[in-house]
Amino acid sequence: MPKICTRCLLRDFSKEDYERIIVEGIRALPAEELVSDDVAAGRLEVCKKCEKINQGTCLACGCYVEIRAAVKKGRCPYGKWD
Numbered sequence: 421m422p423k424i425c426t427r428c429l430l431r432d433f434s435k436e437d438y439e440r441i442i443v444e445g446i447r448a449l450p451a452e453e454l455v456s457d458d459v460a461a462g463r464l465e466v467c468k469k470c471e472k473i474n475q476g477t478c479l480a481c482g483c484y485v486e487i488r489a490a491v492k493k494g495r496c497p498y499g500k501w502d
């Protein structure tokens with residue numbers, strides 16, 4: 421039985437699915453509500469190592485972590501980043 425990866429971000433999915441779910445979702449938000457790309461990337465590095473991530477979704481809160489990490493008001497429910 422092949423090993424199933426449970427740590428993938430949605431950006432690792434097909435380009436079409438990633439564009440539809442994440443990129444369009446972030447683009448729909450006002451720019452003033454978004455953090456810098458560096459801040460979002462730092463947050464996602466924490467998520468990628470977390471046992472709660474599964475296919476781009478945080479199992480603690482149900483959010484797409486790439487959207488949560490992109491917004492200023494986004495918080496990790498476990499306080500691993502803010």
Ligand code: SF4
Nearest residue numbers: 467470472478496500
């Ligand atoms: S938001 Fe927090 S709990 Fe959820 S996957 Fe990221 S680091 Fe883990």
